[in-house]
Amino acid sequence: MSETAPNPAQGRDEQAVARFVERFALDFSEAGFPRMAARVFVRLLVTDEGACTAAELADSLQVSAAAVSGAVRYLIQVGLVVREREPGSRRDRYRVRDDMWYEAFAQRDEQFLSWESTLREGVSALGAETAAGSRLDETRRFFEFLRAELPKLMDKWRAQEG
Amino acid sequence: MSETAPNPAQGRDEQAVARFVERFALDFSEAGFPRMAARVFVRLLVTDEGACTAAELADSLQVSAAAVSGAVRYLIQVGLVVREREPGSRRDRYRVRDDMWYEAFAQRDEQFLSWESTLREGVSALGAETAAGSRLDETRRFFEFLRAELPKLMDKWRAQEG
């Protein structure tokens, strides 16, 4: 069967790639991810090296250096991207992590802890013996459950793929 | 040990409850949840009945009926809340679902399917044999993995609590 894939000899279809970048980035931003960070992240995903310089990102996405700076800071903070300093050059490279999906979930962990803490305050304000307090405590236990189970799930993924 | 919990005989500390509602709603909205929907949702959580009329929500949150209308529509759409019509009255009641956390994750399922579809297009645009195409396909498999595993995880939660 002949594929619809691009002819490697002619290089890839950058227009189709750009379409994909915008589309997948939009998917992400609809899930609550900052828009520019999503675009930068997907741009990194579609490079063979899995890494770019800020200038390359700014050029391929047609955005300012400032926008790239903010986006990579966010991506590094949430653990999806690492910064690399090349010894022979003064420009940084930004690389998607090999274990990015593992990291993405590990990060959630801290969020759950914080939510559990907030929920404990809620239970205390309502009274643990009330129906509302009990519901809130169940919610807290749910996040506790996720915090225990998600790492196991990621281990399973690693065992299967990583 | 004496608790800091409110004296049930005096009713609960509505000020403390309101503080909790705003705080937990903020936690949610930071995770990409619409702000007003988060406030309405948490308001429902802290009622003993687990349900409110639109008027009660508007009053306790100090917002317009229109804002409540938009928020409950969103919450119903994502499966966290159900609408109830009381036969003896003409006002609706909005209720948090018992299995709300199960539903919250079931909803994710469709999102993952959609993402997998987008990713397949990306793999095709890049060529499956390229490094970038291969990375994208691994990402697709990750979502496929989650789609298979999360229902199992929710079953485990149900077995333990639900």
Add this chain to the structure above:
DNA sequence: CATACTATTCACGAATTTGTGAAACTTATG
């Protein structure tokens, strides 16, 4: 330590999102 190149910060304007009041629409009851 001067220079050239890269990255970040900041104030501003643009665009999007969010919430409101008023009007229109629904639905149950007399």
Add this chain to the structure above:
DNA sequence: CATAAGTTTCACAAATTCGTGAATAGTATG
């Protein structure tokens, strides 16, 4: 079927987020 209670829609205003250009700060090399 008229009325009143409740809900939704819609245009607009307020608030927030987002991206830019210009200025500032940082860093490797000669």
